[in-house]
Amino acid sequence: MRRLLSAAAVAAAAVVTMGNSAAVGAALPHDAIVWGSCTDPTLAGAGAQCGTLQVPLDHANPGGAKLTLALSRLAHKASSPYQGVMLVAPNMLSGTGYEQSLLGQQLPGADGYDWIGIARRGLAPSVPALSCEPNYQDFNRPNYVPTTPDIEAQWLNRVQGYADACAKAQPDLLQHMKTTDVVADLDDVRQALGAGQVSMYGQSYGTYVEEVYGTLHPLSVKRMVLDSPINPDEVWYRAANFDQNTGLERNFLLWFDWLAANDATYHLGTTRAAIQQVWAAQMAKVTAQPGNGVIGPDEFADTFLVTPYFQATWPLFGGVFARYVASGDATEIQAVYSQFFQHGNDNVFATLLAQTCTDAPWPKDWSQWRADTVASAAQAPDTAWGNTWANAPCRVWPAQAGNPVPVLGFAVGSVLLLENSLDAVTPLSGALSVRQRYPHAALLTVDGGITDGVTPNADSCVNSVLGTYLSSGKLPPRKTANASDVECAAPPAPVAG
Structure with missing residues (x-):
């Protein structure tokens, strides 16, 4: 989602x-x-x-x-x-x-x-x-993958804060x-x-x-x-989360195959495995030190995970990825991320949640979300946790869900x-x-x-x-x-x- x-x-x-x-x-x-x-x-x-x-x-x-x-x-x-x-x-x-x-x-x-x-x-x-919270999609968010209890707690607090902000923004409309x-x-x-x-x-x-x-x-x-x-x-718990993850991962890897087939243009490697190694290395790099001080692993992943949705974007993001790998300069990624995900989109994000969170009940037990996401991440490591945190406000959404x-x-x-x-x-x-x-x-x-x-x-x-x-x-x-x-x-x- x-x-x-x-x-x-x-x-x-x-x-x-x-x-x-x-x-x-x-x-x-x-x-x-x-x-x-x-x-x-x-x-x-x-x-x-x-x-x-x-x-x-x-x-x-x-x-x-x-x-x-x-x-x-x-x-x-x-x-x-x-x-x-x-x-x-x-x-x-x-x-x-x-x-x-x-x-x-x-x-x-x-x-x-x-x-x-x-x-x-x-x-x-x-x-x-x-x-609800115009800066919610801003830079330097906690890592999507909760490798420590502290990261998990940070995300749970963030999604609770977002749901609370929505409750204050338009309480009547939200119902x-x-x-x-x-x-x-x-x-x-x-x-x-x-x-x-x-x-x-x-x-x-x-x-x-x-x-x-x-x-x-x-x-x-x-x-x-x-x-x-x-x-x-x-x-929507399955449709907006887990039904999508494996397909998004599959299409992401199909983009890697396309990059490999076009190595003469992008110079990232000639096989899927080679592109995966480049991807993993860049993810590790921005995790250790965010690009331009703002592009961490979440922003890096979100930018390029547009590709599983739209095949027509493959050349655009192939060029962005290749230029970043060659130069180490995250300025272009920062601009693309801002265009797709930042302040102007909070209205879209909040409205989407307001529908999907209330059309049908969502599980309240975080342990179920965690277990389902861990299982999904085994098949879709690049997409599962990001999707879960995008939908997690529905667990604590301040409007009653219907059937x-x-x-x-x-x-x-x-x-x-x-x-x-x-x-x-x-x-x-x-x-x-x-x-x-x-x-x-x-x-x-x-x-x-x-x-x-x-x-x-x-x-x-x-x-x-x-x-x-x-x-x-x-x-x-x-x-x-x-x-x-x-x-x-x-x-x-x-x-x-």
């Missing part, structure tokens, strides 16, 4: 009303969304509109306190047959969600939809935004951050748009929002795309599942579990695909299936066995440089 990206800029006020929607059935009365220009330069440059919608803090008390959701809309192209509204389920591992309406310009067959991006509750530019709250918000958005039905597009953690929405509001769903689906049986919604998909009429077979964050086993729940679904698997998320910018094999589905609703034929219904080859490895 450690990968975090920056939040988007503040949304503009709204001025123009929404046009007609291809609704099925009558929408419930609701405040209309008004749309206007966007202050975010990327959204504005794409021709998107921005707006806001007030929703109840507590949907069980609709007349009580409100919060404000920030929305963006990329309208359908008049030249394409209108397909209705496409809600993008917020995926907090990919930014705010507010900007994800832009998928309407990046995906085949997307032109007929009004694409709606939503900054989920707690996540800026929605108001209020949750932030209403579950996926079911987000789903209720999305249904308010649907009603405000005047749509009897909507299509939905989600990726990674966003797919769980779709799964719950489809369970609670199946008749409101026209089509669903679940790109890298979450296994609903594993939320996960039993995800049922039999009443959802049309679903396309997409999965990279070597995705570490959402393993293929989870996609197969989700497929079993949806009798009207088809699963496309990219064999050997590594990145968390098949789309956008997929190859012609994926785009052909996806474009056909988005434009017509036609799915590939479903096989009798619980297996991939269509398979695409993995894209070529990135070019070194």
